[in-house]
Amino acid sequence: xxxxxxxxxxxxxxxxxxxxxxxxxxxxxxxxxxxxxxxxxxxxxxxxxxxxxxxxxxxxxxxxxxxxxxxxxxxxxxxxxxxxxxxxxxxxxxxxxxxxxxxxxxxxxxxxxxxxxxxxxxxxxxxxxxxxxxxxxxxxxxxxxxxxxxxxxxxxxxxxxxxxxxxxxxxxxxxxxxx
Amino acid sequence: xxxxxxxxxxxxxxxxxxxxxxxxxxxxxxxxxxxxxxxxxxxxxxxxxxxxxxxxxxxxxxxxxxxxxxxxxxxxxxxxxxxxxxxxxxxxxxxxxxxxxxxxxxxxxxxxxxxxxxxxxxxxxxxxxxxxxxxxxxxxxxxxxxxxxxxxxxxxxxxxxxxxxxxxxxxxxxxxxxxxxxxxxxxxxxxxxxxxxxxxxxxxxxxxxxxxxxxxxxxxxxxxxxxxxxxxxxxxxxxxxxxxxxxxxxxxxxxxxxxxxxxxxxxxxxxxxxxxxxxxxxxxxxxxxxxxxxxxxxxxxxxxxxxxxxxxxxxxxxxxxxxxxxxxxxxxxxxxxxxxxxxxxxxxxxxxxxxxxxxxxxxxxxxxxxxxxxxxxxxxxxxxxxxxxxxxxxxxxxxxxxxxxxxxxxxxxxxxxxxxxxxxxxxxxxxxxxxxxxx
Numbered sequence: 107x108x109x110x111x112x113x114x115x116x117x118x119x120x121x122x123x124x125x126x127x128x129x130x131x132x133x134x135x136x137x138x139x140x141x142x143x144x145x146x147x148x149x150x151x152x153x154x155x156x157x158x159x160x161x162x163x164x165x166x167x168x169x170x171x172x173x174x175x176x177x178x179x180x181x182x183x184x185x186x187x188x189x190x191x192x193x194x195x196x197x198x199x200x201x202x203x204x205x206x207x208x209x210x211x212x213x214x215x216x217x218x219x220x221x222x223x224x225x226x227x228x229x230x231x232x233x234x235x236x237x238x239x240x241x242x243x244x245x246x247x248x249x250x251x252x253x254x255x256x257x258x259x260x261x262x263x264x265x266x267x268x269x270x271x272x273x274x275x276x277x278x279x280x281x282x283x284x285x
Numbered sequence: 286x287x288x289x290x291x292x293x294x295x296x297x298x299x300x301x302x303x304x305x306x307x308x309x310x311x312x313x314x315x316x317x318x319x320x321x322x323x324x325x326x327x328x329x330x331x332x333x334x335x336x337x338x339x340x341x342x343x344x345x346x347x348x349x350x351x352x353x354x355x356x357x358x359x360x361x362x363x364x365x366x367x368x369x370x371x372x373x374x375x376x377x378x379x380x381x382x383x384x385x386x387x388x389x390x391x392x393x394x395x396x397x398x399x400x401x402x403x404x405x406x407x408x409x410x411x412x413x414x415x416x417x418x419x420x421x422x423x424x425x426x427x428x429x430x431x432x433x434x435x436x437x438x439x440x441x442x443x444x445x446x447x448x449x450x451x452x453x454x455x456x457x458x459x460x461x462x463x464x465x466x467x468x469x470x471x472x473x474x475x476x477x478x479x480x481x482x483x484x485x486x487x488x489x490x491x492x493x494x495x496x497x498x499x500x501x502x503x504x505x506x507x508x509x510x511x512x513x514x515x516x517x518x519x520x521x522x523x524x525x526x527x528x529x530x531x532x533x534x535x536x537x538x539x540x541x542x543x544x545x546x547x548x549x550x551x552x553x554x555x556x557x558x559x560x561x562x563x564x565x566x567x568x569x570x571x572x573x574x575x576x577x578x579x580x581x582x583x584x585x586x587x588x589x590x591x592x593x594x595x596x597x598x599x600x601x602x603x604x605x606x607x608x609x610x611x612x613x614x615x616x617x618x619x620x621x622x623x624x625x626x627x628x629x630x631x632x633x634x635x636x637x638x639x640x641x642x643x644x645x646x647x648x649x650x651x652x653x654x655x656x657x658x659x660x661x662x663x664x665x666x667x668x669x670x671x672x673x674x675x676x677x678x679x680x681x682x683x684x685x686x687x688x689x690x691x692x693x694x695x696x697x698x699x700x701x702x703x704x705x706x707x708x709x710x711x712x713x714x715x716x717x718x719x720x721x722x723x724x
Contacts, residue, residue, distance in 0.1 A: 127446045132486055134468035138451050177470040178451030180410045196372045197573060198529040198616050200630045234634050235372035236411050239529035239616065240536045249413040
């Protein structure tokens with residue numbers, strides 16, 4: 107089901123608008139925002155085809171895209187589930203039980219941290235501090251923060267995301283509602 | 286109750302909208318600065334206020350502003366550091382989410398002072414929903430003539446944009462942030478030149494934290510001298526503290542500088558005491574990078590004086606018995622906490638976040654994580670504590686940016702104050718389960 111790696115007219119107009127935020131000749135500044143859009147549009151990860159496409163849009167070398175994409179933790183260089191569950195594991199979240207959250211998720215979904223469910227629905231990932239220490243333990247799905255987690259809350263979340271309409275949760279991370 | 290001037294309106298319904306924000310006196314500093322003050326006069330007020338950078342370093346803001354080079358015909362930039370990634374810190378998120386216009390107002394007033402025609406708010410990618418809130422606030426400001434050409438009918442024109450990052454603690458370091466904003470990997474630059482001379486796109490640039498920029502509004506409104514009367518000594522004004530860990534009321538609190546640490550932890554106005562009536566064991570007072578202190582040293586200095594929430598009091602005693610105010614990321618640990626395991630989460634964090642440019646940091650953080658991992662797994666070796674000490678010493682001061690120091694200090698302080706716990710982990714691996722926190 108390889109889909110053609112190409113933005114539609116609407117997204118291209120958005121990209122143009124983004125590039126205008128920077129002085130002339132400094133359009134490379136738009137790279138990270140555009141990679142977010144590309145990741146959201148093309149199945150939640152950045153394939154080399156997707157990165158090459160972004161390079162062609164910005165008229166930069168593909169290596170300039172690869173080196174950036176591989177540096178930042180939010181860019182997935184491998185396919186992930188439709189619902190990427192990112193559990194914070196740093197100090198405050200750890201002290202308030204993040205390891206129990208991960209264990210519960212693993213048991214519930216029948217996978218280990220770093221794995222994706224067979225139906226391609228969920229991936230569990232542990233991440234470093236998400237700046238939500240006051241709501242520890244917490245996890246992020248797409249653009250949404252879920253705080254003060256309990257086993258019951260985690261169960262409800264999984265059901266919620268499993269139900270139709272909320273599946274492609276990482277597309278929360280597109281820009282179209284803000285510009 | 287201390288003075289509140291930054292987030293005093295946070296509970297007002299609709300304060301995130303321009304209309305309600307203005308009804309409560311919002312954008313007064315833009316009116317005042319643009320219509321009645323010269324840019325230099327604004328800089329002067331900020332100098333008089335004694336405001337110090339709220340991101341963690343505590344450098345005097347007015348002085349930082351006065352370093353900005355102003356060659357004719359060259360653009361100057363203001364860049365807001367909203368990359369908030371220091372573990373334990375979530376105050377900027379709170380401010381931007383609840384009162385986004387407080388930051389936008391500060392961006393306009395500060396840009397006027399610095400002569401910046403364009404400014405960027407660089408926000409960490411994970412805060413995407415907050416970026417949306419800021420974009421909406423900026424749109425409202427443009428529609429009201431507070432951004433764009435000839436703001437409020439004056440000669441001053443300004444554009445402000447939000448830039449999202451994509452997950453990298455290092456981009457909170459100002460030159461790494463600028464690299465990232467230019468569409469590159471977040472590798473810190475060698476200084477000099479400092480951003481004030483050659484920053485964004487090689488142009489003179491000021492990078493300030495969210496809270497610092499928001500504080501410019503009350504400073505302009507009340508005047509630098511009045512602002513300097515708030516707080517204690519060289520710790521002027523108020524500070525947002527992110528409180529988390531084993532406390533009854535985690536959250537963001539605006540304190541007047543000088544509140545005793547004991548009051549901050551136990552008073553119902555702030556943290557509300559330790560959960561389940563347990564005892565206090567230790568505190569990381571200013572974000573993960575600052576030295577952890579045991580209960581007796583965080584509540585009182587070595588001299589027996591009550592420790593206060595100020596830059597000076599928290600650092601009293603140096604690193605031997607003191608710590609730092611840092612970013613105000615205040616993490617509280619109760620008596621059940623394993624300091625060793627907690628340190629392991631920090632070491633893992635710094636290893637993950639090292640940009641890899643400098644060998645001492647790239648290799649050293651990896652070694653520290655690895656050694657701590659084997660200790661918490663019950664495979665620690667007799668020489669491991671000394672080895673950890675040696676590694677952190679060799680990282681500190683030997684890297685381009687402060688991430689190396691930030692990775693070294695938590696290790697040094699945990700060993701300094703809790704050495705016996707490390708020894709127990711190594712001596713009695715079968716008892717490690719008993720050292721784990723009970724949540």
